[in-house]
Amino acid sequence: xxxxxxxxxxxxxxxxxxxxxxxxxxxxxxxxxxxxxxxxxxxxxxxxxxxxxxxxxxxxxxxxxxxxxxxxxxxxxxxxxxxxxxxxxxxxxxxxxxxxxxxxxxxxxxxxxxxxxxxxxxxxxxxxxxxxxxxxxxxxxxxxxxxxxxxxxxxxxxxxxxxxxxxxxxxxxxxxxxxxxxxxxxxxxxxxxxxxxxxxxxxxxxxxxxxxxxxxxxxxxxxxxxxxxxxxxxxxxxxxxxxxxxxxxxxxxxxxxxxxxxxxxxxxxxxxxxxxxxxxxxxxxxxxxxxxxx
Amino acid sequence: xxxxxxxxxxxxxxxxxxxxxxxxxxxxxxxxxxxxxxxxxxxxxxxxxxxxxxxxxxxxxxxxxxxxxxxxxxxxxxxxxxxxxxxxxxxxxxxxxxxxxxxxxxxxxxxxxxxxxxxxxxxxxxxxxxxxxxxxxxxxxxxxxxxxxxxxxxxxxxxxxxxxxxxxxxxxxxxxxxxxxxxxxxxxxxxxxxxxxxxxxxxxxxxxxxxxxxxxxxxxxxxxxxxxxxxxxxxxxxxxxxxxxxxxxxxxxxxxxxxxxxxxxxxxxxxxxxxxxxxxxxxxxxxxxxxxxxxxxxxxxxxxxxxxxxxxxxxxxxxxxxxxxxxxxxx
Numbered sequence: 001x002x003x004x005x006x007x008x009x010x011x012x013x014x015x016x017x018x019x020x021x022x023x024x025x026x027x028x029x030x031x032x033x034x035x036x037x038x039x040x041x042x043x044x045x046x047x048x049x050x051x052x053x054x055x056x057x058x059x060x061x062x063x064x065x066x067x068x069x070x071x072x073x074x075x076x077x078x079x080x081x082x083x084x085x086x087x088x089x090x091x092x093x094x095x096x097x098x099x100x101x102x103x104x105x106x107x108x109x110x111x112x113x114x115x116x117x118x119x120x121x122x123x124x125x126x127x128x129x130x131x132x133x134x135x136x137x138x139x140x141x142x143x144x145x146x147x148x149x150x151x152x153x154x155x156x157x158x159x160x161x162x163x164x165x166x167x168x169x170x171x172x173x174x175x176x177x178x179x180x181x182x183x184x185x186x187x188x189x190x191x192x193x194x195x196x197x198x199x200x201x202x203x204x205x206x207x208x209x210x211x212x213x214x215x216x217x218x219x220x221x222x223x224x225x226x227x228x229x230x231x232x233x234x235x236x237x238x239x240x241x242x243x244x245x246x247x248x249x250x251x252x253x254x255x256x257x258x259x260x261x262x263x264x265x266x267x268x269x270x271x272x273x274x275x276x277x278x279x280x281x282x283x284x285x286x287x288x289x290x291x292x293x294x
Numbered sequence: 295x296x297x298x299x300x301x302x303x304x305x306x307x308x309x310x311x312x313x314x315x316x317x318x319x320x321x322x323x324x325x326x327x328x329x330x331x332x333x334x335x336x337x338x339x340x341x342x343x344x345x346x347x348x349x350x351x352x353x354x355x356x357x358x359x360x361x362x363x364x365x366x367x368x369x370x371x372x373x374x375x376x377x378x379x380x381x382x383x384x385x386x387x388x389x390x391x392x393x394x395x396x397x398x399x400x401x402x403x404x405x406x407x408x409x410x411x412x413x414x415x416x417x418x419x420x421x422x423x424x425x426x427x428x429x430x431x432x433x434x435x436x437x438x439x440x441x442x443x444x445x446x447x448x449x450x451x452x453x454x455x456x457x458x459x460x461x462x463x464x465x466x467x468x469x470x471x472x473x474x475x476x477x478x479x480x481x482x483x484x485x486x487x488x489x490x491x492x493x494x495x496x497x498x499x500x501x502x503x504x505x506x507x508x509x510x511x512x513x514x515x516x517x518x519x520x521x522x523x524x525x526x527x528x529x530x531x532x533x534x535x536x537x538x539x540x541x542x543x544x545x546x547x548x549x550x551x552x553x554x555x556x557x558x559x560x561x562x563x564x565x566x567x568x569x570x571x572x573x574x575x576x577x578x579x580x581x582x583x584x585x586x587x588x589x590x591x592x593x594x595x596x597x598x599x600x601x602x603x604x605x606x607x608x609x610x611x612x613x614x615x616x617x618x619x620x621x622x623x624x625x
Contacts, residue, residue: 041402092586098402099348100585103542106535107581114574227413230531234410237403267421274414278395281407285398 005263011142013263014256019148019217021255022155026210027232028239028247029159033166034203035241036179037196040090040101044108045207045232046225052078052208053215053224054116057127067130074212079205086200091193109226116222124219151213158209159248162202166244175199234277239289246289298600310456314449322448323520326455328560330517333462335540335552337509342538343546344470345502346482347397350405351412352510352537354392355385357529359511361419364431364524369424374437374445374519378458381515382508388415389507390500397499400485409531416529430525434518445519455516462509463553469505470549478502539581545591554593 027045034042055074059065065073085108093100133147166172177185178192186192211225218224232251239250254273262269280287313325334356341347363381366372372380396407419425426432436445445451469475480488481495489495518524527533536559544555562580566573584591590598 041406089582089586099405100589102348102350102402102405103538104582104585106538107578107585110535110574110578110581114571114578118571118575226531230409230413233406234413237399237406237410271414271417274410274417277407277410278414281395281398 008142009263013259015142015144015148015259016262017256017259018252019151019255020258021252022152023210023214023228023251024232024235024255025159025248025251026155026206027228028235028251029162029244030203030206031232031236032241032244032247033162033206034200037175037199038086038090038094038101039098040093040105041098041233041241042105042200042203043102043229044085044105044112045204046227046229047109047112048078048082048204048207048225049211049214049228050116050220050222050225051081051112052211053127053218053220054120054211054222055208056212056215057125057220060127061125067132071209071212075205075208078208078211079201082204083197083201086197090200091196109229113222113226120222122222124221124224127215127220129216147216151217154213155210156252158206162206163244163248231273234273237277238273238280238287240287242287243289246287250288314452322452324560324564326452326520327517328557328564329455329459330513330520331537331540331556331560332553333459333516334510334513335537335544335556336463336466336550337506337513338537339541339546339549339552340466340469340478340502340506340509342541343548343552344475344482345478345499347499347503348401348405348538349396349408349503349506349534350531350538351392351408351410351415351534352506353529353531353533354412354415355389355507355510356514356517356533356537357419357524357526358388358415359385359514360518360524360528361425361431362511363515364434364518365424367437367519368431368434373439373441375439377437378512378515378519381518382512385511385514386504386508389510390504393500393503393507397496397503409534412529412531412534416526416531419529420526425524428526430523431518432523434522434524436519436522451520455520458512458516462512463550465505465509467549469502474498474501535581536577539577539584541591542584542589543580543591545594545597547590548593548597551591551593555591558592 027049031042031045034040052074055077056070059070059073060067089104090101093104129147133150135146137144137146137149166175174185174190174195178190178195182192214224235250235254236247238254239246241247254276257276258269258272261272268275310325313320314322334352338349338352341349359381362384363377366380367374367377392408392411395411396404399407420427436451439445439454443450443454445454477488477493477498480491480493481498485495514528517528540555540559541552542555543558544553545551559577562576563573566576588595
């Protein structure tokens with residue numbers, strides 16, 4: 001017993017919180033990267049998360065594709081779709097008020113979600129956990145389902161890899177340059193429009209990766225991303241879109257807080273993130289990791 | 295231009311007044327629903343078009359109006375007129391609170407904050423004991439308006455709704471054309487300058503949030519009375535998205551453009567109903583087209599056409615072209 005609750009329950013919710021937090025971290029990270037370079041808040045982030053899960057579901061269910069293959073292929077496919085979307089539509093809005101980007105990606109949500117609802121209905125499709133990752137590990141103080149452990153490791157490694165690419169490679173250096181001064185970066189001979197397209201692809205690819213990871217945990221359904229993306233927005237307001245580290249830490253932290261809330265005040269578990277956002281806005285309007293926007 | 299507008303609005307008004315007498319042509323309940331969205335969209339546009347603030351959570355005010363009125367009229371037997379007033383007032387209060395929080399950030403962050411806040415309101419109505427969760431508040435009695443007009447009669451209800459919507463639109467028109475409205479446009483055009491001129495910008499923003507939310511609440515209250523139902527879809531973010539689409543489609547830089555947009559989208563929704571799930575997809579495609587090629591909206595486009603004709607020497611198109619010099623493309 002700890003704080004008046006069984007240790008088993010505490011650990012279980014903590015675990016679930018970390019799993020959700022890893023999804024939050026990957027999603028807000030993608031949102032932050034896209035915002036950094038495109039100056040657009042990608043409302044369709046949840047829709048791409050859903051698209052990733054559905055792609056995985058369709059590949060696995062209808063073509064019998066191997067899970068590891070799907071885990072790689074679905075994000076790549078979604079990244080291509082995202083790049084096409086950026087190339088065809090989104091780039092027409094650069095230089096306009098950023099709210100148009102938000103609205104265009106919102107309209108994409110309507111199209112994608114509506115389309116999938118027509119095709120597959122609103123109810124969830126089950127997605128089985130890969131054989132290799134079924135089963136549990138007994139940690140002594142709790143029983144940890146293997147797949148959940150895998151999700152946490154995979155999600156956090158993808159965050160780490162992204163952070164490494166952006167902060168430590170020359171590609172990342174050009175990306176950061178394009179974030180600060182696109183015109184000068186272009187003058188140095190870097191193909192900025194292509195970099196922008198790639199960034200959007202990478203961002204939504206990350207979302208799709210999270211979607212594939214989430215598929216065996218949640219049911220695969222058309223609206224699985226839209227409620228998530230609103231929570232992600234609140235997380236991004238709390239953490240600020242400016243920093244990659246901030247996005248990861250805030251995402252993970254709020255997942256844990258949410259899990260613990262479910263244990264202690266379950267009626268607040270769906271709203272706690274928004275309530276924290278209100279608190280942060282009152283005390284530190286720029287966000288925990290944010291710079292004051294101009 | 296002015297004369298044309300006068301002729302058109304007279305015809306429109308006459309048509310609206312005659313609706314209950316043409317049951318074979320139009321369904322009056324549908325027109326009432328469209329009218330609610332007309333007021334909702336025009337109220338929303340006080341923020342987007344006239345102050346330059348994108349609220350992505352206006353369904354919170356619309357739905358709060360609907361639930362408050364529904365609950366008061368149904369459970370506490372409050373007269374319908376007072377119920378609608380209370381719906382508007384509570385929504386206005388909520389608008390003041392959410393507005394005060396949201397304006398601590400600007401632009402894109404503000405949109406995300408309002409969306410998150412409206413999700414908070416959504417969860418409140420989902421979980422509160424009196425709202426009937428997924429079923430919504432059903433069988434709200436229409437009651438008697440001002441003690442004499444029996445609203446169970448659809449025709450009587452229609453004229454009451456028309457009168458209230460008309461009054462709401464008049465308030466919006468007065469607000470936009472008042473000194474207060476001029477300050478709002480100053481904030482939209484150049485906020486730092488408005489600040490440096492000594493205007494308490496934050497207070498102005500909260501005030502316009504309150505007015506906009508109050509009128510949106512009244513629109514929601516009316517919808518609850520008309521359909522005798524306050525449902526979760528009224529507070530859902532889809533409704534927030536719909537009202538943005540209506541406003542953009544109609545023309546956000548006009549006063550009554552959003553009304554045109556609301557009429558178009560309501561009509562689309564009404565006649566596309568048999569297509570079921572496709573409505574969302576079609577709405578999405580209309581939305582996309584609107585943002586990509588049609589940012590002035592219907593009324594904005596018409597207005598521009600007229601201006602073009604009257605002063606052919608200056609092309610307004612030039613000013614409208616996006617400034618691409620600081621785009622991320624660097625092109």
